Amino acid sequence: MSKFLLQVNGKSYDVVAPADETLLSVLRNHLNLTGTKYGCGEGQCGACTVLMDGAPTRSCSIPAVAAAGTRITTIEGLEQLGRLTPVQEAFLEEGAFQCGYCTAGMIMSATALLRDNHSPNHEQILDAMNGNVCRCGTYPRILAAIKRAAARETAVGGGQ
């Protein structure tokens, strides 16, 4: 068992977990932050994407203890005082989901992309998003949402 401090969405959590328990498992099953999803457990589908110091990270593929000392943002941490981020707004406006299970991971990956590059071209969006799977096939709408968010914002609010 390891004892460590996780900083998630601006809050600090004391965590006691096995050294090899994943960040995803700790977020969902210890901290009850269930917005981040399990999809494959091997970093292939992007449903579990969170931001670690702003970088998109597959939380199913790293031990939670390795995230100690970083600032983690999950889907729950994007909305601030009832205000959605431009990426969240754009997903709503484009109706860029069907079942919505991949949506959290999509939004986290897109948020990271737009933070680094305010006006990505089509190929850059594909590169950044290709690790995220939407089995319902809403890719065209997600692409439209990302382009919409990019066009609107100059600085993406991505939590802390």
Place this chain on the structure above:
Amino acid sequence: MSLSELPILVGATHSESEPKPQLDRRDFLKVLGGGLLICLAPEFSTSQESGRTFGGHELPKDINAWLHIDADGRVKVFTGKVEVGQNIRTSLAQAVAEELRVPFDSITMIMGDTDLVPWDMGTFGSRTTPTMSPQLRNMAVAGRQMLLEMAAQRWNTDASKLIAESGTIKTPDGSKSLSYGELTRGEDLVRTVCDPPLTPATEWKIAGTPVPKAHGRDFVTGKHQFPSDIIRPGMQFGAVLRPQGFNATLQSIDTSAAEKITGVQVVRDGDFTGVVAGDAFTARHAVSAIQAKWNVPEQQGNKGLFEYLKNNPEGRTSEPDHQAGSVEQALANAEVKVEAQYTVEYIAHAPQEPRAAVAEWDNGKLTVWTGTQRPFGVQEELMHAFQLSPKQVRVIQPDMGSGYGGKHTGEAAMEAARLSKAAGKPVKVVWTREEEFTWAYLRPAGLIEIKAGARHDGTLVAWEYHNYNSGPAAIGTPYDIENQLIQFHPAKSPLRQGSYRGLAATANHFARESHMDVVANAAGVEPLAFRMKNLSNPRLKAVLQAAAEKFGWGNVKSTPDRGFGIACGTDKGGFVATCAEVAVDRASKQVKIRRAVQAWECGAIVNPDGLRNQVQGALVQAIGGALFERILFGNGRIQNPVFSKYRVPRFSDTPEVEIVLLDRKDLPSAGAGETGIVGLAPAVGNAIFAATGVRLRHMPMTPDNNIVRA
């Protein structure tokens, strides 16, 4: 959906002797509080699809409340249909709001909770829009009529002189008005409804409009709780020991190492072995610590699969599905004759959310939250397994991470219930991706053999068609052919197989529309003209025309670098035509779908935005089965049960997509969840042929790096 098209399910329980689920009227009213309660006439209720007998199960006639108006004017609508991403939580609410004349936002849909909603067979077969929607609309019309009468009574006037609008009843001059809440306050009223006139689609104000997905905000903020997100006080986590292969028998088992782990309880019950622990990680760890030896028998794998399916019929030989004229004679005399075999592999639904359930026992009552397309089916499974009455089992289906026909069964619910019973605490079970690939069920593989005959002018004269194992959905040809013999041959499947989005309609359209291209080519007739020549169905011709126009069909000729293909079809009341453009790298023979246009018609459109999303999503999902999805298996094991080995469509696979919707307000609305998936594969196959001259007759067509191989 005819009974013959019902999902082929192995392991689903539809026992004929089970008690019928029922809801106690007093419990029901306790949940609802006071208000207007509208009931459905039994003779009407049995005429709806959900009420037909299904495995001996009939719709309970004494429970048929569908709609409730609260004293504050809010409307609750009850249905056993479930939201899995197809957007019926929104479209059904639109239909009710339309007929009841209330704002969309005043509707709350209560879905898939066996304690609260009337029994329902399940959410599949594109049946929600053609059956549940009219049923709920009937209730709403009757409710509106009753409110009009109540107001008329208060004002001592005639109901026909009053207007129902935006949740109020008013006089035409507006001098008097009462909200629905003011009218129903404190009253429990019941009325039996027959078949009231529905609002025609041409007059719709809320239905027919692009209302955004209900609760959309909860999905972009992570607030929505999917089945796997449910948390209960004191909840433990469970995991189940899996055999090393299908049809395996347990040789020996040693659970001592697992039992030594702090906080772990091992649960054994016959062949079932599972563990419960305080956290998910420990539960998984404990299962992997169990030492079990299994005998796995030799079993059929991919090699020789299609011969196996042909040579291993299930049951006695079935009758032809369609027969007309004499195929034998017509083929003998045909000027153009072409025969070919087409094959499709097993593929997985691979919903992003795997099977999940939380089970909780309280004073002998079992409550399970789980992701399923058949909450009442899961309730029956649980009742059966634990010898419980319907009142003792409640299944709640939170809007889930999709299904595509893959979640008809209640495996995770059963496992969670067993473990929870043994542990005496609520238990959550979430399947791993590998479990979902291996222990769920698959879309059937199949072999299709076609012999076709035509005249030189392109008139089809003979069509002989045999489908082994893949299924009878959309097996009939929509083309006018005088001599036909069409037959489905069920086979003994080496893998567990079941329902799927479109089910066999995908394979049957791939085979038929590919072969149509083959015959057109042999007869020297242009593919679109060939189809039009042999079609009389105006709805199918209309979508073909619409897709061709939008695509610019025929404007550019195919070249070795760029091919164009077209296909069309119909199933479950939906009509689809798809045009595809593929790019082929001349040296590597690598293929990519560049552009797709899909025209769609399913009667009057209830929500154009939701419909567009469904039809587009089906097309994108179809890319996987068309080009690269396939289950690899042998000796009782799935060999690619992970996303790193099972390729699903990604952003980079997605072409430019245009969807053309034809709105037929003069026709009843049909479902749209499935048939949008059938057109892409043959359109792409035909486009690949147009570019390369290579006819691909196997789905997936390009499993290895999208390379076209002759």
